[in-house]
Amino acid sequence: MPCPHSGRVIEVNELTKRFRSVTAVDGLTFTVQPGRVTGFLGPNGSGKSTTLRLILGLNAPTSGTATVAGHRFRDVGTGLRHVGALLDAGDVHRGRSARAHLAALARSNGISRNRVQEVLEEVGLAGVARRRVGGFSLGMRQRLGIAAALLGDPPVLIFDEPINGLDPEGIRWARDLFRRLAGEGRTVFVSSHLMSEMEHTADHLIVLGGGRLLADESLATFAARAPKRAARAQQVADPGALEAAFMNLTADSVEFRAGDAR
Amino acid sequence: MTADPVARRDTDAAGEGPALSRAPSTATAPIQRQVFTRGRARFGDLLPAEWIKLWSLRSTAPALIGVVALSLYLAHADPVRATFDGTVWLLPMLGAGALGAQSIVGEHASGLIRTTLVAVPDRGRVVLAKAAVVAAVAAVFGLVIACGDLAVVSSRATGFAAVPSLAASAVLTLACALVGLALGTLIRNLAATSFGICVVLGFLPLFLKPDQNRWATDVANALPYYAWGRLTGAGHASATTTASVAWGTLAAWMAASIVLTLTTLNRRDV
Numbered sequence: 183m184p185c186p187h188s189g190r191v192i193e194v195n196e197l198t199k200r201f202r203s204v205t206a207v208d209g210l211t212f213t214v215q216p217g218r219v220t221g222f223l224g225p226n227g228s229g230k231s232t233t234l235r236l237i238l239g240l241n242a243p244t245s246g247t248a249t250v251a252g253h254r255f256r257d258v259g260t261g262l263r264h265v266g267a268l269l270d271a272g273d274v275h276r277g278r279s280a281r282a283h284l285a286a287l288a289r290s291n292g293i294s295r296n297r298v299q300e301v302l303e304e305v306g307l308a309g310v311a312r313r314r315v316g317g318f319s320l321g322m323r324q325r326l327g328i329a330a331a332l333l334g335d336p337p338v339l340i341f342d343e344p345i346n347g348l349d350p351e352g353i354r355w356a357r358d359l360f361r362r363l364a365g366e367g368r369t370v371f372v373s374s375h376l377m378s379e380m381e382h383t384a385d386h387l388i389v390l391g392g393g394r395l396l397a398d399e400s401l402a403t404f405a406a407r408a409p410k411r412a413a414r415a416q417q418v419a420d421p422g423a424l425e426a427a428f429m430n431l432t433a434d435s436v437e438f439r440a441g442d443a444r
Numbered sequence: 445m446t447a448d449p450v451a452r453r454d455t456d457a458a459g460e461g462p463a464l465s466r467a468p469s470t471a472t473a474p475i476q477r478q479v480f481t482r483g484r485a486r487f488g489d490l491l492p493a494e495w496i497k498l499w500s501l502r503s504t505a506p507a508l509i510g511v512v513a514l515s516l517y518l519a520h521a522d523p524v525r526a527t528f529d530g531t532v533w534l535l536p537m538l539g540a541g542a543l544g545a546q547s548i549v550g551e552h553a554s555g556l557i558r559t560t561l562v563a564v565p566d567r568g569r570v571v572l573a574k575a576a577v578v579a580a581v582a583a584v585f586g587l588v589i590a591c592g593d594l595a596v597v598s599s600r601a602t603g604f605a606a607v608p609s610l611a612a613s614a615v616l617t618l619a620c621a622l623v624g625l626a627l628g629t630l631i632r633n634l635a636a637t638s639f640g641i642c643v644v645l646g647f648l649p650l651f652l653k654p655d656q657n658r659w660a661t662d663v664a665n666a667l668p669y670y671a672w673g674r675l676t677g678a679g680h681a682s683a684t685t686t687a688s689v690a691w692g693t694l695a696a697w698m699a700a701s702i703v704l705t706l707t708t709l710n711r712r713d714v
Contacts, residue, residue: 238561239561257566259564261561261563261565273555275501276554277503277550282496290489291564292489327559
């Protein structure tokens, strides 16, 4: 436990979440390490968002544990100091201005007012800070969500599908931001269903299918899974190879879910 | 939440000690800049946060002012000119209930509740801060209308004799706001919550009156509306209960509402 980086490690242990008859997350175990971008991949409905909600204490697990820095997140007094998270760009009241939204969040954690202006400038929303969020495009809301995640300058950052709705410039900006945050020694956990995006951003991949862990390995190792035909060059930079590896792996998961033992 | 082990650990990491060394690719400077105004956030920080949330919605102030104006106009237009017109007071009661409900239903409907609870994972603190802000605003709201009533109808007792009535009116709207908060937390849907508030705070006192049979009298006396009526002499003032029981009734509604809000939000996946 007394590892020097334990202050920013996300640990998921035998995590299971059932909603009535549906098992959304099934015996998941993995850790997310600091200093690198960890991609969280899986097809729609594979349990990514549920896992993130369990880590953040928004949902209670049926069994198992999820901790950040060795503690259940629900036991933390001031969240933004420890974890910044963008779960859904829509998790904002449409009637409030961007500035008021961030100001309330900042105040609740004892964060200075200057910091609100700082993050607004960082995500490029300073010019529209007084406008109501209801009039924002999805891309602008994603930026607002990223601003909220950055407010507390936290050592752990979690982003659920942050790229959706961003324009090409925004995607490049977000990619650089995630890499910079990881370069500063933070834990950066980014979910996506776009393998091609992860190729440019992630150092490490955690792949889910049907609520189960399919892969927990470096990007290079993952690329080596690509079927021969697609992985001709065996290069990490070949998006076709990664895409094929991803499709191959998750297709298997559907097969196993049907009751076949691995 | 006095102990915050994560905070302590981070403080260590920012100071000296072996925790300072981290990923080999990075410099040794602490990664967290000075963005916090103090060591760690306190409960006192949550109150202004909820205050910002309440008043940054454009509809809050006009709605409250509208209800005050309408209540005072109706009190003024009332031919009987009783100081506290019972039926008119259903209006601020429902208004206060809506105020309490909106503060939590708005968060559930938009999904903001998830953002809020990531920022402040301790749900009990969020509920108490919300309840405190909403209750304070509702109490002032009730007090303003009660004072306005006295000013509009100056024939009645004023001065110190009016103090218990003013206090009871402020406590009534406060209790109604907390009932709205509890129903909103339980139901989470604005239309259904509004209906619930109208039934509990509005329809029940019109339907059950304290001068009916024994059962109806007991239930009526346990409603905020008749407890307030007993204390102000408004509406169907009940002769079957004492002032202290009436105060106790209002207090019980407040306490029950807060307990219901706390337990509901604590148990729920959001």
